[in-house]
Amino acid sequence: xxxxxxxxxxxxxxxxxxxxxxxxxxxxxxxxxxxxxxxxxxxxxxxxxxxxxxxxxxxxxxxxxxxxxxxxxxxxxxxxxxxxxxxxxxxxxxxxxxxxxxxxxxxxxxxxxxxxxxxxxxxxxxxxxxxxxxxxxxxxxxxxxxxxxxxxxxxxxxxxxxxxxxxxxxxxxxxxxxxxxxxxxxxxxxxxxxxxxxxxxxxxxxxxxxxxxxxxxxxxxxxxxxxxxxxxxxxxxxxxxxxxxxxxxxxxxxxxxxxxxxxxxxxxxxxxxxxxxxxxxxxxxxxxxxxxxxxxxxxxxxxxxxxxxxxxxxxxxxxxxxxxxxxxxxxxxxxxxxxxxxxxxxxxxxxxxxxxxxxxxxxxxxxxxxx
Numbered sequence: 001x002x003x004x005x006x007x008x009x010x011x012x013x014x015x016x017x018x019x020x021x022x023x024x025x026x027x028x029x030x031x032x033x034x035x036x037x038x039x040x041x042x043x044x045x046x047x048x049x050x051x052x053x054x055x056x057x058x059x060x061x062x063x064x065x066x067x068x069x070x071x072x073x074x075x076x077x078x079x080x081x082x083x084x085x086x087x088x089x090x091x092x093x094x095x096x097x098x099x100x101x102x103x104x105x106x107x108x109x110x111x112x113x114x115x116x117x118x119x120x121x122x123x124x125x126x127x128x129x130x131x132x133x134x135x136x137x138x139x140x141x142x143x144x145x146x147x148x149x150x151x152x153x154x155x156x157x158x159x160x161x162x163x164x165x166x167x168x169x170x171x172x173x174x175x176x177x178x179x180x181x182x183x184x185x186x187x188x189x190x191x192x193x194x195x196x197x198x199x200x201x202x203x204x205x206x207x208x209x210x211x212x213x214x215x216x217x218x219x220x221x222x223x224x225x226x227x228x229x230x231x232x233x234x235x236x237x238x239x240x241x242x243x244x245x246x247x248x249x250x251x252x253x254x255x256x257x258x259x260x261x262x263x264x265x266x267x268x269x270x271x272x273x274x275x276x277x278x279x280x281x282x283x284x285x286x287x288x289x290x291x292x293x294x295x296x297x298x299x300x301x302x303x304x305x306x307x308x309x310x311x312x313x314x315x316x317x318x319x320x321x322x323x324x325x326x327x328x329x330x331x332x333x334x335x336x337x338x339x340x341x342x343x344x345x346x347x348x349x350x351x352x353x354x355x356x357x358x359x360x361x362x363x364x365x366x367x368x369x370x371x
Contacts, residue, residue: 001312001321002026007140007150008120009128009163011038014284014301015156016111020058021309023118030150031115032142034157036125040108041262043183043217044209046195046295047100049092050367054302056093060114067106069208070097071194076357079200081245085357086194092368099195099295101209128153131166133278152318153280154308156301159267161286167277174267174289177344180222181292182237183262184255188214195295197356202240203293203347204248216251217292221348225265233261266291266344270337275329276322283308288333293343294363296336303371304329328371335366 004027008015011033019029047055047068055061076085089098116122123142130141131153141147155163159174188208198204203219220240228236234255241252255261271287284301291297308325315321343359345351 001151001315001318004028004151004312005149006030007032007128007138007148007153008156009153010156010158010286011035011112011122011124012040012156012158012284013107013111013298014305015154016115017054017058017302017305018154018156018283018308019115019120020060020111020118021305022312023115023120024059025309025313027312029115029120030148031120031122032126032128033122033124034127038112038122038124040104041183042103042105042260043185043262044101044103044207044213044215045107045298046207047102048295048299048364048367049089049096049098050371051299051302052096052100053092054299054306054371056096057306058302060110063110063114064100064102065097067110068100068102069210070100071208072098073194074099074357074360075194075196076360077196077198077245079198079243079245081198081247087357087360087364089364090368098364101195101207101214103209103213128163131163131280133280135278138279151279152312154283155280155286156283157286159269159285159289161282163280164271164282164286167280168271168274168282171271171273171287172269174269176225177266177268177291177341177348178221178223178350179219179291179344179348180225180263180265182218182220182240183215184237184260185213185215186251186254188212197360198245198248199347199356200244201347201349202244204241204244216248219266219293219344219347222265228263230258233258233263237261237263268337268341270334275326276318279318281308281318281322281325288337290337291340291344293340294336294359296340296363296367299367300333300336303332307371332366332371336363339363
């Protein structure tokens with residue numbers, strides 16, 4: 001299918017990488033984003049070599065590498081702080097690092113600037129109120145009263161996707177796992193050359209994201225799914241780190257900025273049925289939200305974007321494109337969701353403990369396979 005008018009709902013990682021891929025295929029793309037400030041939280045994210053391969057396919061690898069910092073191993077520690085494994089990865093293509101740590105604001109700027117430069121129209125502070133699929137096109141009405149007609153609609157509107165609720169009302173809803181994640185930025189030590197993972201009921205990771213910066217993520221049992229106010233978040237995060245390894249407790253003492261703490265309950269979802277209805281298709285967390293334990297949530301959305309654009313280019317009809325896209329993506333995304341959740345459940349006693357080193361090594365092998 002050529003020269004389509006495509007509406008993308010959601011201006012995050014999945015929406016923007018879809019916009020880049022589709023604009024470069026010659027389609028006319030409009031992205032709507034509900035947040036009028038188009039902001040992201042200021043900590044980091046891990047991108048592994050399969051994601052960098054996808055970035056290469058999108059033509060943005062150079063910008064990716066310049067905006068982050070590469071590293072080639074994961075180090076595993078027990079709660080006492082003793083290192084028990086260093087898991088080397090293998091790049092999926094020559095010249096790529098195995099992992100890239102990157103700040104979310106830097107990634108957001110790269111993707112947003114690239115999408116706009118490629119020709120995407122980005123409209124902020126909007127939601128889609130009505131999606132009327134006529135069979136020949138989709139007529140959309142937005143929250144500001146404006147409207148338009150598109151050949152296809154791609155919903156990349158996250159784990160709580162309103163589009164999923166609208167077009168796939170029977171699809172699975174997200175479920176809280178019983179665990180939450182806390183994140184905070186720190187100066188990066190000169191000798192931090194790997195992702196460092198500290199196992200235990202409170203899981204901790206240290207991730208380099210630039211030459212001078214790293215971030216810490218902390219996973220904690222939160223069975224009642226509390227919502228914490230911003231005031232006091234730093235003290236709460238410090239308290240959660242009591243009893244962790246000495247190196248982690250030393251860092252915890254420097255967590256002082258409530259507004260620098262990012263707290264998020266961990267929810268999962270895997271839509272096992274269709275990922276589309278008519279001319280509307282879903283992507284990323286809207287259909288396969290995962291916990292961060294394997295560091296592949298954003299990566300799966302970026303791979304979705306590449307595959308969906310390929311299938312749209314190859315197909316004669318939306319039905320063919322969307323069915324082929326789901327067929328290519330489902331098992332890989334299912335693996336990430338289920339394996340990540342198994343690690344989560346093992347940490348909080350809802351399942352058997354998982355060997356993180358073995359799980360990480362297996363994941364590297366799986367995602368090295370072509371998409």
